[in-house]
Amino acid sequence: MAKAKSAFVCTECGAEYRKWQGQCSSCQEWNTLSEVRLASARPGSGTAGSGRAGYAGDHSRQIVDLGQVDLSEVPRLTSTFAEFDRVLGGGLVPGSAVLLGGNPGAGKSTLLLQTACKLAQQRRIVYVTGEESLSQVAMRAHRLQLPTQGLKMLAETSVETILAVAERENPEILVIDSIQTMHLEDIASAPGGVAQVRESAAALTRFAKQTNTVLLLVGHVTKDGTLAGPKVLEHMIDASLLLEGGADSRFRTLRGQKNRFGAVNELGVFAMLEQGLKEVKNPSAIFLSRQEEQAPGSLVMVVWEGTRPILVEVQALVDESALGNPRRVAVGVDQNRLAMLLAVLNRHGGLFTGDQDVFLNVVGGVKVLETSADLAVLLAVVSSLQNRALPRELVVFGEVGLSGEIRPVPSGQERITEAAKHGFQRAIVPRANAPKQPPKGMEVIAVDKLSDALDAL
Incomplete structure (x- = not known):
């Protein structure tokens, strides 16, 4: 039996090292290296959805002249929130991966639940919750007076099971709440670790690209307000949004920190009411x-x-x-x-x-x-x-x-x-x-x- 390979990964910046050392040479932080077992790739193994139509088609394996690339506008899906669409650059892009971060209680799950419930009346949506039970999500939707018919829910933390369900349901939008609770069976570490977060996000993003599915991920933040997990997570996704606002503030600001389909530093303003988040049309007022x-x-x-x-x-x-x-x-x-x-x-x-x-x-x-x-x-x-x-x-x-x-x-x-x-x-x-x-x-x-x-x- 082959010996399992391992590496030491920095929990702050995601840098990898062959052996342990006290200080990370990339971010200069101390005692942030943790051992991660590397799973060897099995011959013939593939990601769920590999047999379906690819995100870029068969052209992704061919050399194409830049002048021959199709410049047609990518159709966008509205999120039912004009401020949310503004930050996204005009709406949700099929095949994109969007990461929504924020402090506890900022309203990340509330915003995505409102969006999912409203869009579920016209589109196929699968909402995966790994932090709350289905009854908790249903109680919140009832308290916010949201339409609950048509939204398919799944309480699961296994990425393999989620991909199998998504392969069967073929959703247009897949919501993962949150990426820190997801885990892969092949990775020998606890959920929320560097390897689990990185590989889980990579598998889900690969599925979204191959099947033209909009992937919405909820991410936690550290005490200094930055996104928790390896830095490579921000490189894998297409848009990184941060929902800011304390529990004592009525207003929430949604800022785009990275967006491959729109302007960076775009700002959307929401008001937290008893019925959930409501967009503010005129922030200056x-x-x-x-x-x-x-x-x-x-x-x-x-x-x-x-x-x-x-x-x-x-x-x-x-x-x-x-x-x-x-x-x-x-x-x-x-x-x-x-x-x-x-x-x-x-x-x-x-x-x-x-x-x-x-x-x-x-x-x-x-x-x-x-x-x-x-x-x-x-x-x-x-x-x-x-x-x-x-x-x-x-x-x-x-x-x-x-x-x-x-x-x-x-x-x-x-x-x-x-x-x-x-x-x-x-x-x-x-x-x-x-x-x-x-x-x-x-x-x-x-x-x-x-x-x-x-x-x-």
């Missing part, structure tokens, strides 16, 4: 629910999320520090970038905050990942530092360089137009983003340097 009396340190900025502009409010609080090392706390923006912007404000704006505590918050739980919020952050800090409220009808965006210059940002015209639709009358923008003909009723102030923006206030 909920993020702009401000007080009647304008307070110092509050300012509206226009950020670009995927393919649309969104208006959000940033709040700054600057207070005299009682400590030798003043605090810098940022929620929704990068804390290191806040420290850099405060240094630019001191050097090129003449305002010193080295003895002040600076707290920054983006209202609504939105995480701003782009640099267009730089100018708004600095002006909000200045407003709180001098205890002077900014005009309520003012909107700001622009990137701030280390030499104090205001750099342009993409889609400046669309940002100004979106602000004008919501009733804003003044805008401080980079000079390169200033339109030749501003929208009616909008005064656009173009600035080149940080000092010009401060003078414009």
